[in-house]
Amino acid sequence: MKYDIVLAGVGGQGILTIAYLLDNAAVNKGLRFKQAEVHGMAQRGGAVYSHMRISDEEIISDLIPEGRADMILSVEPLEVQRYLAFLAPEGVVVSNNQTFVNIPDYPDEEAVIDAVLALPNAVLFNARAIAMAHKAPRAQNVATVGAATPFLPFSVEDFEPIIRGLFEKKGEKVVETNLAVLRDAHNAGMFYKKLLDLGVANSTIYCLVRKLVVTSYNPELAPAFAEVLKATPEKATAYLCALEEPVSCDQELVQKLS
Amino acid sequence: MAKRELLLGDEAVALAALHSGISGAYAYPGTPSTELFEFIERQQKKYSVHAKWSANEKVAYEEALGMSYAGKRTIVSMKHVGLNVAADPFMNSGVTGVNGGMVVFIADDPGMHSSQNEQDSRYYAHFNLIPCLEPANQQEAYDMTRLGLELSEEHKVPVMIRVTTRLAHSRADVVTAEPKAQNGIKKVPRGGSFTLLPVNARQLYKKVTEKQPTLKKLAEDSPYNELVLEGKDNKVGIISTGIAHNYVREALGGTIDVPHLRISHYPVPMEKVRQLVDAVDEVRIVEEGAPYVEEMLRGIVAPAGKLIRGKLDGFLPRTGELTPTVVANAMELNPEKRWGATIDPLPKRPPALCPGCPHIDTYKAINEATSAYAQPTVTSDIGCYTLGFYPPLNAIETCVDMGASISMASGAVHAGLFPVLCTIGDSTFAHSGMTGLLGAVRENNNMVVMILDNGTVAMTGTQETMATGDELVNLVKGLGVHPEHVRLMDPLAKNHEASVQLIREEIEYEGLSVIISRRACIQMKRR
Ligand SMILES: Cc1ncc(C[n+]2csc(CCOP(=O)(O)OP(=O)(O)O)c2C)c(N)n1
Ligand code: SF4
Numbered sequence: 101m102k103y104d105i106v107l108a109g110v111g112g113q114g115i116l117t118i119a120y121l122l123d124n125a126a127v128n129k130g131l132r133f134k135q136a137e138v139h140g141m142a143q144r145g146g147a148v149y150s151h152m153r154i155s156d157e158e159i160i161s162d163l164i165p166e167g168r169a170d171m172i173l174s175v176e177p178l179e180v181q182r183y184l185a186f187l188a189p190e191g192v193v194v195s196n197n198q199t200f201v202n203i204p205d206y207p208d209e210e211a212v213i214d215a216v217l218a219l220p221n222a223v224l225f226n227a228r229a230i231a232m233a234h235k236a237p238r239a240q241n242v243a244t245v246g247a248a249t250p251f252l253p254f255s256v257e258d259f260e261p262i263i264r265g266l267f268e269k270k271g272e273k274v275v276e277t278n279l280a281v282l283r284d285a286h287n288a289g290m291f292y293k294k295l296l297d298l299g300v301a302n303s304t305i306y307c308l309v310r311k312l313v314v315t316s317y318n319p320e321l322a323p324a325f326a327e328v329l330k331a332t333p334e335k336a337t338a339y340l341c342a343l344e345e346p347v348s349c350d351q352e353l354v355q356k357l358s
Numbered sequence: 359m360a361k362r363e364l365l366l367g368d369e370a371v372a373l374a375a376l377h378s379g380i381s382g383a384y385a386y387p388g389t390p391s392t393e394l395f396e397f398i399e400r401q402q403k404k405y406s407v408h409a410k411w412s413a414n415e416k417v418a419y420e421e422a423l424g425m426s427y428a429g430k431r432t433i434v435s436m437k438h439v440g441l442n443v444a445a446d447p448f449m450n451s452g453v454t455g456v457n458g459g460m461v462v463f464i465a466d467d468p469g470m471h472s473s474q475n476e477q478d479s480r481y482y483a484h485f486n487l488i489p490c491l492e493p494a495n496q497q498e499a500y501d502m503t504r505l506g507l508e509l510s511e512e513h514k515v516p517v518m519i520r521v522t523t524r525l526a527h528s529r530a531d532v533v534t535a536e537p538k539a540q541n542g543i544k545k546v547p548r549g550g551s552f553t554l555l556p557v558n559a560r561q562l563y564k565k566v567t568e569k570q571p572t573l574k575k576l577a578e579d580s581p582y583n584e585l586v587l588e589g590k591d592n593k594v595g596i597i598s599t600g601i602a603h604n605y606v607r608e609a610l611g612g613t614i615d616v617p618h619l620r621i622s623h624y625p626v627p628m629e630k631v632r633q634l635v636d637a638v639d640e641v642r643i644v645e646e647g648a649p650y651v652e653e654m655l656r657g658i659v660a661p662a663g664k665l666i667r668g669k670l671d672g673f674l675p676r677t678g679e680l681t682p683t684v685v686a687n688a689m690e691l692n693p694e695k696r697w698g699a700t701i702d703p704l705p706k707r708p709p710a711l712c713p714g715c716p717h718i719d720t721y722k723a724i725n726e727a728t729s730a731y732a733q734p735t736v737t738s739d740i741g742c743y744t745l746g747f748y749p750p751l752n753a754i755e756t757c758v759d760m761g762a763s764i765s766m767a768s769g770a771v772h773a774g775l776f777p778v779l780c781t782i783g784d785s786t787f788a789h790s791g792m793t794g795l796l797g798a799v800r801e802n803n804n805m806v807v808m809i810l811d812n813g814t815v816a817m818t819g820t821q822e823t824m825a826t827g828d829e830l831v832n833l834v835k836g837l838g839v840h841p842e843h844v845r846l847m848d849p850l851a852k853n854h855e856a857s858v859q860l861i862r863e864e865i866e867y868e869g870l871s872v873i874i875s876r877r878a879c880i881q882m883k884r885r
Contacts, residue, residue: 110707123364123529135367136528138471139389144745146709151528161608162495162601164527165682167693184697191697205705215700304359313788 101131101255102155104164106183109175110150110200118173119150124262125254138163145202148340149184149335154253173248175227175240176200178212183341194289195250196240217302222308223247223292229314230285236274239281246285256286270307287317291349294322300329309336316349323349326353328358359571365532365557367525371433371463372397374503376684378459379538381430383407384418384462386472386789387818388437389472390526391465396819399560407540411815413824414760414789415440419447419462421790422623422773425554429544431507435463438479439759443790445482450727451516453562454552458541459511461503462518465526465625468589468647469679474759476677478647479820483518483624484670487566489573490518490624491582492600498622502582504535509576513569523679526599540677585630587637591614597621597631597655599645604679606644609686626651635661643668654882711745716812716877719849721746723857724779724808727865735775739763739791741770742781742879743818761790764798764807771803777865778805788824792837798870799838806864807872809834812879822884827876834872843871 105122107114119135126133136151151164164262169186174195187193197214199209216222224264225247226238242263249256259282267274295305308329309317329336336357365373373393375383385395397410400410408425412418415436422434434444441448441464449463460506464482467473491506493499499521501612506517550558577583578615589595593615598606603620619634621627633643634653641664644650652668660666665672674680674688686692705753711718720743728734736742739762746753756766763780770778782791795807811830815821825833834844845864847857857875864871 107879111709119529127364132531134528134530136524137548139393144709144742145707147707158612159530159602160612162524162530163605163681165608165686165693167695178701178705179707181701182697185695186701189392189694189696202710203705203707207701207705211701216365218700219697250732 101253102153102157103171103173103174104154104169105152106164106169106186107150107152107173108179108183109148110179110202111144111146113115113175113200114241115148115150115175116346118175118244119152120266121242121245121254121259121262122152122154125258127293128258128261129254131156131253134159134162141226147179161338165277171248171251175218175244176342177224178206180216191221193250194251195224196227196244197221197224197227198226205261206303213306217337220298220302223289223296224304224309225292226283226310226314229283230288231281233284233315234277236277236279236281238240239278241276243285244282246282249286256283259272284315285315287319288314290319291317291322293317295326295329298323300326304329304337305331309316311340311343311346312349313346318349321351322348324354325357328354361534361536361546362531365496365500366393366501366529367493367496367499368393368465368529369522370499370528370532371519372505373505373522373532373534374500375433375461375507376401376405376407377534377537378431378504378507379540380407380432380507381458381540382422382432383435384412384422384425384432386412386415386418386440387815387821388465389818390523391435391437391440391463392818392821393526394463414794415444416447419451420459423447423451423456426456426460428545429458430541431459431511432462432575433463435465435686437473438464438466438477439474440464441479441482443456443760448482448516449486450489453554453559453566455514455562455566456510456516457514457544457546459507460516461506462516464520466520466522468522468645471523474757476647478650479518479520480624480647480650480876481830481846483520486572487516487573488515489577490520490622492520492622493525494601494603494622495525496528496532498582499525500532500534501621506520507623508677513572515569515573520600522601522751569730574628577623577625578627578629581621582622582625584625585634586614587633591619591865592638594640594642595619595634597634597643597651597883599643599651602644602646605680605682605685607690608682609691610645616690618806621651626654632739639663640667642673644674644685645669645873646870649676661738703841708748709745711742712746712880714723714880715742716849716879717743717746717810718751719851719854719857720808720810720847720875721751721879723847723849723854723861724781724855725751726751726858727861728777728779730862732778733775735767735770735771735778737763737766737778737780739780739782739786740817741786741810743781743783743810746781759855760786761794764791764794767797767807768794768801768803772804776804778863779808779865780805781808781810783816784811784826784830785823786807786811788828792833794873795834795839796837802869802879804868806861807870809872809874811874811876812882814879814882816881818877820879830874835875839870839872843867843869845873847873847875848877849875
């Protein structure tokens with residue numbers, strides 16, 4: 101088993117916290133890992149990345165070769181672009197959909213999202229919305245890990261003791277909030293993954309998930325949604341586009357879409 | 359008992375030094391070396407070691423040498439260009455040798471992630487006739503540091519540990535060994551071995567040369583210089599050094615199936631190199647940094663009938679950092695690559711000053727104050743404030759080495775430029791700006807030195823600075839700058855007009871002025 105991840109983001113977005121959660125999950129499972137970080141100059145609001153390699157065998161290089169990464173995990177959608185050469189042919193992209201615009205020549209935001217959706221194995225989620233639903237803006241990194249978990253060699257349970265250890269000092273409430281964010285984000289990632297696996301077009305999935313209440317993603321309903329989204333995609337997307345308020349991810353919505 | 363720890367390469371070296379019984383650690387911050395000292399600083403109570411940042415690398419080196427002189431073990435750490443600053447004590451300690459074990463940790467930065475150049479410190483070790491150990495992974499960083507301190511104390515030489523950015527800043531698990539107790543005081547007896555008067559130095563230098571066969575033999579026999587002559591055929595052989603060895607293995611799928619030599623303990627094991635070259639028709643040399651081994655091998659008269667490939671014939675890129683991909687490309691072993699950026703052109707996202715950074719307001723004031731002149735000159739230095747180079751500020755025009763802002767401004771004044779200003783951070787000023795300022799005072803050069811006092815060493819992660827606030831004002835006055843022309847500026851948007859006025863006044867004053875622009879770094883406040 102080997103799992104290589106390129107973690108991407110912008111300096112100050114806290115990708116080292118994400119790396120910390122992944123490192124410890126690997127170690128707790130008795131796996132080996134290497135994690136190359138970027139410190140120094142690049143941290144001041146510049147593009148930053150980290151190469152994470154997890155394996156049950158010796159890991160030779162600290163850097164991932166191009167064309168070999170199993171995942172690009174990004175906290176910013178434009179940053180995905182910078183590392184696509186590393187992605188393996190069957191690799192997945194999991195990215196936050198919230199843009200971070202701190203440069204004058206930032207491209208059209210819609211084009212940035214569309215570029216991610218054009219990839220066959222790409223999942224977009226809203227880390228901010230999930231964290232804010234629990235009134236915890238700082239939990240966006242935990243949300244990112246949660247959304248990636250369905251693809252990783254780890255389960256949500258693997259992260260629980262690590263999150264507990266990280267936030268214990270701040271009290272039980274903070275621990276519980278972060279765990280709730282982790283689970284919601286995991287459901288978001290899992291729901292998205294299942295729809296992809298069931299062959300729904302990525303742009304259609306994105307149209308659906310961004311209209312859903314972020315605490316309501318229900319992976320078990322993915323087959324029902326897949327069916328209607330594949331049968332009448334235009335009708336479903338037209339209905340979704342017209343929605344002004346987020347709606348719950350439930351059976352009732354499946355009915356309305358068909 | 360052996361323990362497993364998750365450590366950066368820098369931290370593995372730090373922990374090994376603590377476990378080897380060092381009594382003091384010395385350093386000046388510099389990416390990618392900083393984390394070594396920071397690790398020791400956090401553990402200084404537990405291990406009861408001295409750990410306080412030094413004013414610059416030369417000072418750090420000399421302090422470490424004093425610790426060694428007393429008979430205790432020590433480590434001094436810096437980035438590659440820091441060794442230029444410490445080169446004087448470094449080279450001369452090659453002649454005195456050491457007493458307590460002393461490891462010189464140098465972190466090189468090929469690819470210049472955070473540096474002005476990509477000099478390869480192996481040349482310095484060679485120049486100084488001392489051993490250099492170049493670990494390829496975190497475990498070796500730990501093991502080789504322990505070995506280095508033993509070698510140093512036994513053979514009475516400083517030993518260099520050289521890493522590059524990727525190992526310095528990559529984390530992995532390391533198995534540690536039993537800690538060792540610190541040495542007691544065992545001073546060098548009086549008698550001249552540390553007094554480099556010519557009479558003593560001549561004898562000592564002879565001894566240094568006499569020690570070389572022993573140091574060479576150690577490298578020749580080192581398990582870190584592994585020679586394998588068997589292979590699937592004898593056409594191509596590979597020499598790989600330090601971390602580059604990993605990239606070769608990675609490209610070849612784990613095992614190197616041709617004759618090869620891995621070098622991680624210098625001086626270069628010549629005998630092993632000869633054996634490898636004899637065994638094959640073509641030698642490929644893969645090293646992180648300069649073509650150091652390659653140049654030696656090519657010499658002036660290349661070995662007859664052998665094809666040598668490396669960075670000098672374009673087999674590998676001459677500049678930049680190696681990666682597994684670069685090495686695989688050279689060997690034509692590429693995995694399939696299906697994806698690439700579809701947003702074209704993909705905008706760069708360079709590092710930038712934090713929103714609200716005091717340097718921004720300082721530069722805005724400088725820009726406006728100098729806009730009235732046809733050809734203003736603004737030299738600068740190294741720190742967060744170097745980012746004032748980028749648009750929209752475009753405020754500075756030089757960044758060469760620490761302290762150069764002031765001395766280059768002096769030279770520009772001598773040449774006849776006007777107005778001449780320079781910007782320098784508080785830490786850079788303490789590191790090597792003071793001496794340049796002293797020279798400018800002596801000649802009363804017509805220029806404006808702006809010291810940007812944000813109270814910290816911000817660029818490398820907000821370490822403690824040497825002189826800030828009133829201490830800094832006193833320091834500047836103590837160097838002899840006329841007190842009426844040592845002025846304070848408060849870089850805030852609401853004070854913009856006043857700041858512009860202040861800078862203009864000092865530009866128009868015919869003589870040397872120092873303006874201290876003082877406001878705390880916002881990242882430090884957050885801490
Ligand atoms: C000889 C040398 N040592 C260390 C460094 C690394 N370095 C770059 S900037 C800097 C410190 C800058 O601090 P300061 O002058 O206070 O400016 P600030 O970043 O706080 O604005 C250091 C240590 C270097 N480039 N060269
Ligand atoms: S870290 Fe401090 S000095 Fe550096 S850019 Fe940010 S605010 Fe400015």
